[in-house]
Amino acid sequence: MDGLQTTNYSEVTEFILVGFSQKPRVQAAFFTGLLCLYLVTFLGNSLIVIVIQRDTHLHTPMYFFLSNLSFLDICYSTSWEPYVLAYCFKDFPTITYTSCYAQMTTSLFLGMTECLLLAVMAYDRFIAISNPLRYNVIMSNQVCSQIAMGTWFSAFLLSVMPVIAIPAHYCGHNIINHVMCEIQALLKLVCSDTPMSLILGLVISTFTLPLPFTFILISYIRIVAAVLRIHSMEARLKAFSTCGSHLTVVIIFYGTAIYMYLKPQSKESQDQDKVIFIFYGAVTPMLNPLIYTLRNKDVKGALRKLAGGKEKS
Numbered sequence: 001m002d003g004l005q006t007t008n009y010s011e012v013t014e015f016i017l018v019g020f021s022q023k024p025r026v027q028a029a030f031f032t033g034l035l036c037l038y039l040v041t042f043l044g045n046s047l048i049v050i051v052i053q054r055d056t057h058l059h060t061p062m063y064f065f066l067s068n069l070s071f072l073d074i075c076y077s078t079s080w081e082p083y084v085l086a087y088c089f090k091d092f093p094t095i096t097y098t099s100c101y102a103q104m105t106t107s108l109f110l111g112m113t114e115c116l117l118l119a120v121m122a123y124d125r126f127i128a129i130s131n132p133l134r135y136n137v138i139m140s141n142q143v144c145s146q147i148a149m150g151t152w153f154s155a156f157l158l159s160v161m162p163v164i165a166i167p168a169h170y171c172g173h174n175i176i177n178h179v180m181c182e183i184q185a186l187l188k189l190v191c192s193d194t195p196m197s198l199i200l201g202l203v204i205s206t207f208t209l210p211l212p213f214t215f216i217l218i219s220y221i222r223i224v225a226a227v228l229r230i231h232s233m234e235a236r237l238k239a240f241s242t243c244g245s246h247l248t249v250v251i252i253f254y255g256t257a258i259y260m261y262l263k264p265q266s267k268e269s270q271d272q273d274k275v276i277f278i279f280y281g282a283v284t285p286m287l288n289p290l291i292y293t294l295r296n297k298d299v300k301g302a303l304r305k306l307a308g309g310k311e312k313s
Helices: 024-054 061-086 097-130 132-138 141-165 183-187 195-208 210-228 233-262 271-295 297-306
Strands: 014-017 094-096
Touching (some): 014 097, 024 061, 024 271, 024 297, 061 097, 061 141, 061 271, 097 132, 097 141, 097 183, 097 210, 210 233, 233 271
Antiparallel strands (some): 014 094
16 A cells, blocks of 8 residues: 555544555456445345335234334445445545544444344244233334334444544544445554543443344243244244244344454454455345345235235235
8 A cells, every 4th residue: 555654643634445446356346246235235125114014914013123124224235335336446535534433433323223123123033932922912013113212222322422432543544444434444543542442342342242142042042942832843833934034134144243343353454354344234234135035925925915916825
């Protein structure tokens, strides 16, 4: 990155994004792939939201949270992919300090919301299987709305807190070896490692990854225990089938997120981090509607009705 050196201890007003500027041959393939992923993500998740809103048979807690997840994936993809596509062919594009922090905070907020929402969806499946007779009472429309709003609000506080509480100092280092203002890439430029920032970072990372993931694990352990008490094998398989799509999404999302954010970080960014981020930030939101569509008979039936076809029994 010759020619991109900055003067130490100068005030940073903008950042330089390296992206794939050093690999011109990769840029065209990256642009095409990311554009396809974004279009599939936007159209697929939009279709899920529309189908759930229009089909009264899908007005249940499970599909209410699924529509939240699809809307969330649309917002998350839109928060960074159009920007990256717009500047994909520009060598070493710049982004202002304010825009960079807005991009990072928005991405962090939406990512945290998905972590918490997946935990809520696991709890919903546990109540449905362990207490089916009181499921509609426990997970009423009002309760579901309150849980959803609480999830979004909690994630907002967790994402905004570090930005407000601890302003970072960059000592003139403004070269981000990433495709966007991703938090891990940005933290590698910080020269003000204070104990308070480390403590706050630990608290936030605990609330957004290990804690929700542990809650999901406990929920599924209790789900398995509840299913094993069912005597009919057919009923057991039916109960497990309602969890299959959610469990698949959890494994893909949390597996990638835990590897990306909890692995030891080095001061130097690597191309591997960019690839992992693309899978986490672009591929996973695209897979969610496909997983729920391919594995869910109710959604497939609603899609057929929306398309004007005859629903099969």
